[in-house]
Amino acid sequence: MTPLEIRKVTVTRYITPLREGGSLPALADADDGFKYVVKFRGAGHGVKALIAELLGSEIARKLGLKIPEIVYAELDEAFGRTEGDEEIQDLLRASQGLNIGMHFLSGAINFDPVAVEVDEELASRIVWLDAFITNIDRTFRNTNMLHWHKEVWLIDNGASFYFHHSWNNWEKQARTPFAYIKDHVLLSQAGMLDEVDSAFRKQLTDDALRTIVDLIPEEWLEWEYVDQTPQQIRDVYFNFLTTRLANSGIFVNEAKHAREAVI
Template identity: 45%
Template structure:
């Protein structure tokens, strides 16, 4: 098996074969084979939301992993646009051509399928933890219509965090009301099953330390962060994300009260 080089703590592989698109997602992710002989769901830098979605995938996915959730391995995938030459679908061809360089991949979980909590009800604790995580990271894309969770080997796995941290698509250094960013949990997948938020909030907020946040942010490639013209340098962008999490976790956390109100209304 070829050597796999670590980069920023995430493994780096090279795509060797484009297999098929996944048309369920708006960004048209695709299944690729890489030079480590693994199969990955590739998220393209040339898709509509660009590298900001990839940054959110790394930050939220790796934060979730450190909080005990199952998340497929996240890798950095180098893509040669020449892989698109034999692709008959013009939309896919253009996406591959626009995504040369470093993209993001998630380990493909063969045989997995969309998680349905009605079929396999989550524990009240797990549901509350996931609701809290999505409230912290402003993940607006985990609903009944689009669960972004998989069932694999009888366990729940989290995927597709590109819509999280939505503020970074238009943020400015002088405008940062992180504590009050709106998160509507009424349609969240886990609201009907979640237990009380207070004990979960006490535990998880203590675990998301500044050191943990910096550890996760260090995994994001500098080249992706450097594209953010609002802050100038990759370290300045990381500092801005740190300020977001610090403000989001500072007390009183009104967003947790709002989560609890949404949960209580469904009990």
């Protein structure tokens, strides 16, 4: 399989924070002339949120879902020294090196489940994805979807793969039914989960998943508190994904049962 490539840009200007909260993402300019929503390694859950964003986004892209381009966003040592807000300055100082950016979709609006109708197949594809990557953050309160050029785009997958915050017993975590799917904003429309499961299991080959996992930069995998090399950590992510895929019936059945309770 041809290796995937993620472009690398250098952040040139911090424009504005996008919302309150632990991750403190921001709109920023980069040296390629485009704007990006940047998530910083110095915020919240650190590099694990960046890893979740990268893996979740590229798996979604492999499955044909709409995802803004992901880039590696470099912050050099001098960046942010002129920032007046002390909290933001601390964040930028703690985020020197490689961060993650998502291409800014100018003119996009937040997805409104009341105003925008999503067909049964697309809803099923998105629900399946989020159950697979254990994304707890695609709810009515915070859909993490945009409506742009009459299409639904997925953003913000940083709350996925929550097993990695405890980093133990990944085998058991890979087989969880993912009860949080009951809160998914598109669950009631997701009536084709079996059909989507069959199709997606064929698309997510071992080679495809290994190629995506290999995108994780080395510097995001230098964890002081685990006795594993970066490659061994990558292998855990790969094994989590392949095990979860092989047992997809567990989370598909959970989603189907949860859907029955809300329709």
